[in-house]
Amino acid sequence: MSAQFLLQQCLIGLTNGALIALVALGYTMVYGIIGLINFAHGDLIMLGACLALSLVGVLGMTAAGPATTWVGIAGLVLLCGLFCGALNVAVDRIVYKPLRNAPKLAPLVSAIGVSFIFMNIGLFWLGPADKSFPELLPSTNLLGGEGLQFTWKDLLVLLIVGPLMVALSVLVKGTKLGKAMRAVSQDPTAAALVGVDVDRVIAATFFIGGFLGGAASVIYGLYINTIGFQMGFQNGLYAFTAAVLGGIGSIPGAVLGGLVIGLVRALASAYVGERWTGAIVFAILIVILVFRPEGLLGRRVKEKV
Amino acid sequence: MAAPSPHTAAAVSSPSRGAAWDFLSQRWELVTLAVLALAPLFVPPLGGALGGQVTTLFIYCILALALNVMVGYTGLVHLGIAAFFGIGAYVLAILTVPMYPFQIGFLPAAVIAMLVTAGTGLALGAPTLRLRGDYLAIVTLGFGEVVKVTLRNLEQITGGMKGLNPVPPPGAGVILQGIDLGKEFAIDPRWFYYLALLALAGVVLAMRRLENSRLGRALVAVREDELAAQAMGISATKVKLAAFAMSSAVAGLAGCLYAASLSTTADPNAYDFNRSIMVLCAVILGGLGSIPGTLLGVAILVGFDTVLAPWADSWIQQMNVNPQGLSYLSFSGWRLAIFGLALVLVMRYRPEGLIPSRRMAAELHDGGQGA
Numbered sequence: 001m002s003a004q005f006l007l008q009q010c011l012i013g014l015t016n017g018a019l020i021a022l023v024a025l026g027y028t029m030v031y032g033i034i035g036l037i038n039f040a041h042g043d044l045i046m047l048g049a050c051l052a053l054s055l056v057g058v059l060g061m062t063a064a065g066p067a068t069t070w071v072g073i074a075g076l077v078l079l080c081g082l083f084c085g086a087l088n089v090a091v092d093r094i095v096y097k098p099l100r101n102a103p104k105l106a107p108l109v110s111a112i113g114v115s116f117i118f119m120n121i122g123l124f125w126l127g128p129a130d131k132s133f134p135e136l137l138p139s140t141n142l143l144g145g146e147g148l149q150f151t152w153k154d155l156l157v158l159l160i161v162g163p164l165m166v167a168l169s170v171l172v173k174g175t176k177l178g179k180a181m182r183a184v185s186q187d188p189t190a191a192a193l194v195g196v197d198v199d200r201v202i203a204a205t206f207f208i209g210g211f212l213g214g215a216a217s218v219i220y221g222l223y224i225n226t227i228g229f230q231m232g233f234q235n236g237l238y239a240f241t242a243a244v245l246g247g248i249g250s251i252p253g254a255v256l257g258g259l260v261i262g263l264v265r266a267l268a269s270a271y272v273g274e275r276w277t278g279a280i281v282f283a284i285l286i287v288i289l290v291f292r293p294e295g296l297l298g299r300r301v302k303e304k305v
Numbered sequence: 306m307a308a309p310s311p312h313t314a315a316a317v318s319s320p321s322r323g324a325a326w327d328f329l330s331q332r333w334e335l336v337t338l339a340v341l342a343l344a345p346l347f348v349p350p351l352g353g354a355l356g357g358q359v360t361t362l363f364i365y366c367i368l369a370l371a372l373n374v375m376v377g378y379t380g381l382v383h384l385g386i387a388a389f390f391g392i393g394a395y396v397l398a399i400l401t402v403p404m405y406p407f408q409i410g411f412l413p414a415a416v417i418a419m420l421v422t423a424g425t426g427l428a429l430g431a432p433t434l435r436l437r438g439d440y441l442a443i444v445t446l447g448f449g450e451v452v453k454v455t456l457r458n459l460e461q462i463t464g465g466m467k468g469l470n471p472v473p474p475p476g477a478g479v480i481l482q483g484i485d486l487g488k489e490f491a492i493d494p495r496w497f498y499y500l501a502l503l504a505l506a507g508v509v510l511a512m513r514r515l516e517n518s519r520l521g522r523a524l525v526a527v528r529e530d531e532l533a534a535q536a537m538g539i540s541a542t543k544v545k546l547a548a549f550a551m552s553s554a555v556a557g558l559a560g561c562l563y564a565a566s567l568s569t570t571a572d573p574n575a576y577d578f579n580r581s582i583m584v585l586c587a588v589i590l591g592g593l594g595s596i597p598g599t600l601l602g603v604a605i606l607v608g609f610d611t612v613l614a615p616w617a618d619s620w621i622q623q624m625n626v627n628p629q630g631l632s633y634l635s636f637s638g639w640r641l642a643i644f645g646l647a648l649v650l651v652m653r654y655r656p657e658g659l660i661p662s663r664r665m666a667a668e669l670h671d672g673g674q675g676a
Contacts, residue, residue: 116645282447
């Protein structure tokens with residue numbers, strides 16, 4: 001029984017972790033390319049969730065037929081992804097781009113400012129109280145019987161996250177844009193010298209990070225079923241922790257970090273108590289940064305003079 | 306707070322910083338202090354609720370000056386100053402509330418609280434100093450969350466969401482020439498007004514001394530260029546640790562005053578990320594590394610929250626345009642967006658703040674881009 005309980009918690013943790021990983025990718029890609037901790041990323045996802053909720057209302061989506069529901073969800077992922085991606089690019093253009101050569105503090109503080117603006121928009125969009133997101137998927141156990149629970153919702157997370165990860169790694173490893181992104185993250189000046197359009201690559205990175213965040217926002221709504229204008233801060237912080245744990249700037253690191261943080265959260269909630277989860281995750285963050293600042297899969301980078 | 310700002314602002318905008326600027330920058334503290342010290346004699350509302358609000362303003366000024374040591378002088382981004390504010394408040398409360406056996410006076414309790422917060426700052430700083438700047442920001446942020454959650458969850462020690470109370474007023478039980486000081490503090494907010502003003506004046510004086518001291522110059526040198534500073538024989542580690550300790554201790558002092566003036570620690574959410582960010586906004590808005598700038602920044606932000614927003618809200622209500630109470634038709638509904646926009650615009654157009662320190666302005670406009 002207790003072994004099964006442990007297994008169940010691990011399953012919950014890994015599913016949650018896949019969701020965290022999707023958000024963490026947005027942090028890690030932007031950091032890898034311009035060295036900015038994008039504080040507004042969590043709130044960007046909150047806005048994506050607002051849009052998803054509104055779309056569900058406008059389209060009158062219900063848990064009717066499985067086929068139409070799946071098509072509808074795919075549409076939601078696409079629309080919210082495009083929305084968050086475009087918004088992310090716009091913010092980069094307007095706010096961060098003029099600060100490329102400023103001291104590092106300037107874009108960081110600006111990102112905090114953008115996060116506030118996003119939160120205010122979310123407040124107007126959702127209202128001050130948390131809103132419940134409709135249950136579009138049946139919660140029948142796919143494994144059958146009384147044992148381990150693995151529902152349609154869990155499957156949904158894996159069905160969306162899996163292909164996105166594959167697509168991302170193909171994009172980064174196999175395409176010209178991916179090559180340019182890796183080049184810019186190593187050395188923007190040298191990349192520009194060999195003909196890479198650095199601004200375009202940065203915009204593409206913001207778009208991809210935002211798109212993944214938009215997809216994450218839809219999953220978040222369908223999986224957690226409660227959204228609120230303040231959800232961005234906490235979730236963003238978990239995802240950022242995952243990105244740092246995996247080694248910020250490293251794409252496989254963000255995925256690994258997300259899964260680990262998901263597991264830690266699930267196990268801590270089950271064995272220590274829900275209310276300590278946040279403290280445990282952040283304590284882990286501090287410990288990692290102190291003893292292995294390059295993270296699990298990151299490269300050690302000397303601070304440049 | 307308001308008295309010196311027109312003069313100093315005018316001096317900033319004038320191209321030649323001559324004798325008038327020097328005089329004002331040397332003397333503005335004394336003028337402001339005199340005005341604030343005499344104000345309760347001539348402004349009766351300071352004996353009422355307004356007095357309490359101004360006291361809170363002074364306390365935030367102290368907190369912002371504490372943060373300024375880290376962010377302004379030393380250039381370390383600190384996103385968890387509220388944690389030290391909270392630790393100060395809780396240590397004071399534990400040492401003074403009737404629930405615990407200690408029940409020592411305000412002054413010794415405040416000294417102990419400052420020592421505890423300084424020690425906590427050192428404990429956090431020592432292992433994290435070798436981190437890159439933005440990682441340090443995240444560590445302090447995470448530390449703030451850990452402290453908040455711990456304060457909330459250790460109910461047997463901290464009272465959980467109820468907080469610890471009643472924190473006795475300073476001077477409880479001290480009878481001076483037939484006057485029971487504790488009772489006076491409880492009745493008349495002007496006692497707290499003067500206590501907070503005294504503390505603020507002390508902190509401003511200490512900061513002014515620090516700026517011109519060997520250590521203060523070392524802090525700035527480390528901010529400007531750590532390698533060069535080390536080449537000149539400054540131990541960057543020691544200097545940063547000193548900044549951590551001083552900043553934490555002063556934030557702890559602010560926490561003590563806060564808990565004593567409210568006579569409760571309030572619930573742990575009073576010491577969360579939002580508080581840290583608000584103080585950081587004040588420092589950045591006013592001018593990193595600048596004492597008058599920091600004070601002005603706090604005055605603007607707190608003034609916005611407690612004076613301008615309620616006034617504009619009641620004005621909108623009188624216009625009767627918002628019968629349903631929609632948040633986007635009330636002024637305070639825009640609070641976050643206005644803060645956010647202010648941060649973005651200041652970083653874009655005036656990163657040195659409203660009243661910049663001269664060094665910071667030079668760094669941001671002339672040469673600091675290679676760092």
